[in-house]
Amino acid sequence: MILPVNYCSSCGSKTARSIPEGEDRERDVCLQCGAIHYLNPKVIVGCLAEHEGRILLCKRAIEPRYGLWTLPAGFMENGETTAEGAARETREEAAAVAQNLCLYHLFDVPQINQVYVFYRCGIENGEYGVGPESLDSKLYSPDEIPWDQLAFPVVKELLEEFLSDARVGNYPIRQSVIRRPRGR
């Protein structure tokens, strides 16, 4: 959830929308101390984790898309790298230790101000479990994937891409844009 900027986080005074000097667009500017409050896109980091030809999916225990299957992923935290964040999410959501992470796909989702950075990786000893944000976790073989119960379009796209790449044994890094109607 993106919080509104009604007040200055620095001094607590009211803000107003205005175009700061030298800039070309409106920002939330503090009427008292003049602090400019920039809002920037957030990075989502995640893993497509594979073990012996099967792919790790998690059943969401949180909204949105409660009960649907997804790849372990979440907001990148300050102080970590994209790969560290992707591994952390895999640990938190599927109690699995990601290993040999390779950058795989960067998705832009401009309508919701997000950038997704997905790594592909292995799973240490093939061990996994169920984290607090998941109802269940499972290593799915390609013919078992619950295509009609996937949480997000990006998950479907990435799984299809990975299975296609796996058939030829080559996994190029890709970049693409996911456009979706505003308001969804």
Added chain:
Amino acid sequence: MILPVNYCSSCGSKTARSIPEGEDRERDVCLQCGAIHYLNPKVIVGCLAEHEGRILLCKRAIEPRYGLWTLPAGFMENGETTAEGAARETREEAAAVAQNLCLYHLFDVPQINQVYVFYRCGIENGEYGVGPESLDSKLYSPDEIPWDQLAFPVVKELLEEFLSDARVGNYPIRQSVIRRPRGR
């Protein structure tokens, strides 16, 4: 500049550091309305723009590193893709129209909570100028690059990589981490 979160941007009340229920780390939480203020890494987008074997650099008219040469790059804005942001920065800083953008290098810089996404691209008609944040712009041939006057280590690394790739005519997408001492 990252502003402190002393006050809630939503309701204006004081915040305090605490670990929200179900989380594992301290956040700035509003003492009145309970809003959790997450701080996340920011994305820097930029272009390595080439025209007829020469590379576009800009001389910084702003701090930090005033007067040193850099690649056009800056904070990604809400509502744009990484490529759109990289093209916007190229337009703003060097009055050049980036074309045929290809993802080139993702750098993690965890100590300063940043992710750099660089594209390589061409320049429409080879035309460029000097934007308001630049003192000068120039297309540098490889043997003219001012190696001792580059603004940031990432610029040097990316230029070396590009020149190396250009010699073999292959430009793989790469990902790496820039570690630097805290406090710099």
